[in-house]
Amino acid sequence: MAMRWTKNFIFTLRQEPADAEVISHRLMMRAGLISKVAAGIYNYLPLGWRSIEKLENIIREEMENAGSAELLMPAVQPSELWKESGRWFQYGPELLRLKDRHERDFCVGPTHEEVITDIVRRSVTSYRQLPVSLYQIQNKFRDEIRPRFGLMRGREFIMKDAYTFHATSDCLDEAYRAMEAAYRRIFSRCGLGFTQVEADTGNIGGSDSHEFMVLADTGEDAIISCASCGYGANVEKAESGAPPEAPAWPQDIPDTPQEVETPEMRSIEEVSQFLKISPQHLIKTLIFETDDGPVAALIRGDLEVNEVKLKNKVGCTFLELASEERILEVSGCPQGFSGPVGMENVRIFADSSVMALKVAATGANKTDAHLVGVVPGRDFTPAEVCDLRLAQPGDTCPRCSTVMGEARGIEVGHVFKLGTKYSEAMKCNFLDDEGRESPMTMGCYGLGVGRTVAAAIEQNHDEKGIIWPLPLAPYEVDLILLNSDKPDVVEAAEKLYGEMKDAGIDVLFDDRPERPGVKFNDMDLIGFPVRVVVGKRGLDKGEVEISLRRDGERRTAPLGDVINAVKSLLDEVR
RNA sequence: CGGGGCGUAGCUCAGUCUGGUAGAGCGCACGGUUCGGGACCGUGAGGCCGGAGGUUCAAGUCCUCUCGCCCCGACCA
Secondary structure (H helix, E strand, O other), X not given: OEEEHHHOOOOOOOOOOXXXXXXXXXXXXXXXOEEEEXXXXXXXOHHHHHHXXXXXXXHHHHHHHOOOEEOOOOOEEXXXXXXXXXXXXXXXXXXXXXXXXXXXXXXXXXXOHHHXXXXXXXXXXXXXHOOEEEEXXXXXXXXXXXXXXXXXXXXXXXXXXXXXXXXXHHHHHHHHHHHXXXXXXXXXXXXXXXXXXXXXXXXXXXXXXEEEEEEOOOOOXXXXXXXXXXXXXXXXXXXXXXXXXXXXOOOOOXXXXXXXXXXXXXXXXXXHHHHOOOHHHEEEEEEEEEEOEOEEEEEEOOOOEOHHHHHHHHXXXXXXXXXXXXXXXXXXXOOOOOXXXXXXXXXXXXXXXXXXXXXXXXXXOOOOEEEEEEXXXXXXXOOEEEOOEOOOOOOEOOOOOOEOEEEEEXXXXXXXXXXXXXXXXXXXXXXXXXXXXXXXXXXXXXXXXXXXXXXXHHHOEEOOEEOOOXXXXXXXXXXXXXXXXOHHHHHHHHHHHHHHHHOOOOEEEEOOOOOHHHHHHHHHHHOOOEEEEEOHHHHOOOEEEEEEOOOOOEEEXXXXXXXXXXXXXXHHHO
């Protein structure tokens, strides 16, 4: 594909756009790749769209390779399907709902489990027809609370979503592994540094789940990982090895907990200093509000509760710290003095670190008082003991006990084993070889297209602009006509452009009558991987200049050999 | 939804406190000089000062309401 700049629609910005925070957003705006229509809603301008399409085509190749067939589902979906799965009621304002002229309810699809399940259940009835693997590349809409960072967190965004249907979980495992492999190939082909981590399944539901994270300091997700065995997980999900044991209890262990006055001592720090007890001997009691009623979570004083883990344990979709009034209602005292002893009207979830304590101190459920000498199991029994810890860098690895580190990442892909959540709710059943009917086992696989392009820019730029990895560059080659007022230079450049076109080179011909500086700056800003400069200076010697965006080193090639030189340079960066 | 901030030329922003003729730089158009890293000189076009209401002789500026956008937080593939 070849194009002239003057026939294209490219407007670079000299000044930083006022509302762009992160580098990829700034550069995409400045380079004229995207423009904003409304909060979280963007135009993909010709240059940006070319990069998007290049990525889409890589995705298509790898999806087909993984045995998935492309289709396209509607953006607007009837509420009936969502009511069948139950998500019409579970989803909050993030789901953009609308009514048609007959007052019928619809939504703009944030994802397509319902529609795809409907498609498959209509046609597939036998194990002989399974497995099924389908994907689409489509615009989604999620009415994010706070869209930001350009394409990184838009409300409307392009996503590749794939869905697989199986007769057995073994078969799902196989498809899941194939998808993981396809994702790794896709991101590798884009030249991205990424990592695959264990993830929480969120509102989509399901069991196994992995996220593909492009490593970048601006990433919105925190990842905990082990350099030694390769274990990695989103902090939302991350397990960590047993925390260091608490030091020896400095006092006698009484037969019953002793109440101690602790006036105005609410925080772990205050209480531990006041009582001269290490934070590791305190039990922190947090009251949460959920759609399933209030619950209490217990964690050792030096650790933090992971709300996602708690949410999963409780089995609720809504969870947040309870209000002051609610705490008063549940524990009979203001915030800061709650404790598990004698707390009976709520379900209590205890982190295993709490139960590992031989003896501890905790709130007395009484204003300005704590209990010292509380023995877990003797003085209180939680409804459930589980892992509620928020993993932190420095924790030990749950697999191999090495100390884990933290990194930030941009979530560009997320694969889930859905199991039968949707097939059961929507009666997407099949008959097995013994004539028994059962719901299909499903997997779903998302990949953020715009986000991946943005992530590529986060990873590949310098102070001048983007440094495109070749596969995502809007054009691979920028051919610059330097002296548009010199007929012989124009003629040479035009001739070269024709040759490149004929040779099938992916080139943009900067034929604008602009000053050299303007052209050079635009070429750096947009970041074409290979640049070919035709100017009077070189032409007098019968040469043109060729350089790479990534190192800037200037090479020359005789006029007759430019095509070959460009081709071999392209191979070099490929 | 809570907290903070901003809406003035295509873009980036002054002017708002203290009411009195609508500004700058960049971009754009035209002429000239320039021409290998965002040139220079001259001329010019371009504004319902986000919108509605109010106060006032007079509102970009003060008051009320509204809409939009950005940042922090809670939420999320």
